[in-house]
Amino acid sequence: MPSDLELIGTCALFRGLPPAAIAELGAAAAVERFEKKVLLFHEGEPARALWMLRAGRLKLTKLGGNGQEIVVRFLIPGDPFGAIAILAGARYPVSAEAVEACEAFSWTPADVAALVERYPAIGMNSARVMSERMQELQERYRELATERVAQRVARAILRLARQTGRRVEGGVLLDLPLSRQDLAELTGTTLFTISRTLSEWEQQGLVELGRERVLIKSPHGLVTIAEDLPS
Amino acid sequence: MPSDLELIGTCALFRGLPPAAIAELGAAAAVERFEKKVLLFHEGEPARALWMLRAGRLKLTKLGGNGQEIVVRFLIPGDPFGAIAILAGARYPVSAEAVEACEAFSWTPADVAALVERYPAIGMNSARVMSERMQELQERYRELATERVAQRVARAILRLARQTGRRVEGGVLLDLPLSRQDLAELTGTTLFTISRTLSEWEQQGLVELGRERVLIKSPHGLVTIAEDLPS
DNA sequence: CGCTATTTTGAGATGGCTCAAGCTATGTGG
DNA sequence: CCACATAGCTTGAGCCATCTCAAAATAGCG
Secondary structure, three states: OOOHHHHHHHOOOOOOOOHHHHHHHHHHOEEEEEOOOOEEEOOOOEOOOEEEEEEOOEEEEEEOOOOOEEEEEEEOOOOEEOHHHHHOOOEOOOEEEEOOOEEEEEEOHHHHHHHHHHOOHHHHHHHHHHHHHHHHHHHHHHHHHHOOHHHHHHHHHHHHHHHHEEEEOOEEEEOOOOOHHHHHHHHOOOHHHHHHHHHHHHHOOOEEEEOOEEEEOOHHHHHHHHOOOOO | OOOHHHHHHHOOOOOOOOHHHHHHHHHHOEEEEEOOOOEEEOOOOEOOOEEEEEEOOEEEEEEOOOOOEEEEEEEOOOOEEOHHHHHOOOEOOOEEEEOOOEEEEEEOHHHHHHHHHHOOHHHHHHHHHHHHHHHHHHHHHHHHHHOOHHHHHHHHHHHHHHHHEEEEOOEEEEOOOOOHHHHHHHHOOOHHHHHHHHHHHHHOOOEEEEOOEEEEOOHHHHHHHHOOOOO
16 A cells, blocks of 8 residues: 555656655645545536546546446546646546545646646656557547447456456456446447347356456457457 | 748647747758658557648548558648657557648657757647547547437538638538548448438538538538537 | 549448346345 | 345347448549
């Protein structure tokens, strides 16, 4: 369990800053706690803070005109969020929802501005973080445009495994409460199709399912599906 | 027709920098010319430069395993590209192809690093540019996941109109060679469906079509479709 | 003027969606 | 501790938006 300053100092946004900067960040940060299903902020709201997840899991979502929701991504401790609103717009382009009890640091736009002024390396760090996320989203965009559902679902699960996977006996457990609906909104399909797809994989022994729970028994099998290789 | 230094000084990446910085950028830039259909670089290639379009139009594309291509976005003069590779990866995550004769500035990674060192504001500028593109891609991702083809195509055309639209008699012309195939790869559908959709709109007097050419006669009509409003 | 790239149109197939119904954990209040 | 309520999940049946493939029309270009 890293200390707060360690977490702040090693996250992608603030890596490489002098200890004085990290100390300032720690001093300026507010810490808040959010229960499961609580919205930290919602899409369209004026940005009142730059955030960083301290503990727990949350998801960034986006609404469609017809009421449909999509999941932009899940976050783990150390991940910054709300940065786009601070950098580019005055408003959050996504909503942030706790998928389990969470704690998050937040900094006011004024504090962020002052710190960026003092430690300009934050600028390049932000650009790097944005670039990495952009790369992932471009990739997912391509998948959504060109691949079948099963392929996309397999990829999504493998990504989640890399991000939050925990080795347990029998395989790798996705270490967050992940409903079929969540997976559907992450991959651009419906909860029905997700249910059918996962059930089939369970038949084949690739995964083991539970309520809001996915255990990967054969990562290799999922890779075969994700890459559309002959089994 | 702005001078090179004006173009460099007013683009999103270098806005607000002191004249000395702009002069340096101008001095360090190489200018190259590319004919229609030429690839400036391709996906996966090690990044050898940060680019900025000087004249013409180009598109960023990405390949799928099955040979299918998608269009990530079209660029107009002043747009930077290849930035993600310089910032986050060592390799270009997309290909860049001239859709008409183009000219582009390029800077070596070493020159970029030196300039960023000297003028740290470039860091925040990069972050802002990335954030804006991220916001757009998140939006398009949502559309691809939740909306029908017609809706997405209408949105894509309206975006292109905002970006490269030119007022002409009779409406707004998309000022770039844009094939049905390009539109399909931009919106995640097939050229056949694009052809049918556009033909229908032409019947209704919303657009006027030509080979690699779209003239918008009724922007409002397209908005109605894009927003899925009752006509 | 003929070649080639682009576009249109048709006909048929299908992957995934929609809607309805029932099932099953999980947690909760009596 | 049990019975019930509820959120999450599964399964089935039918449908339809969109894709696929084939063929022909059209428009530039050399």
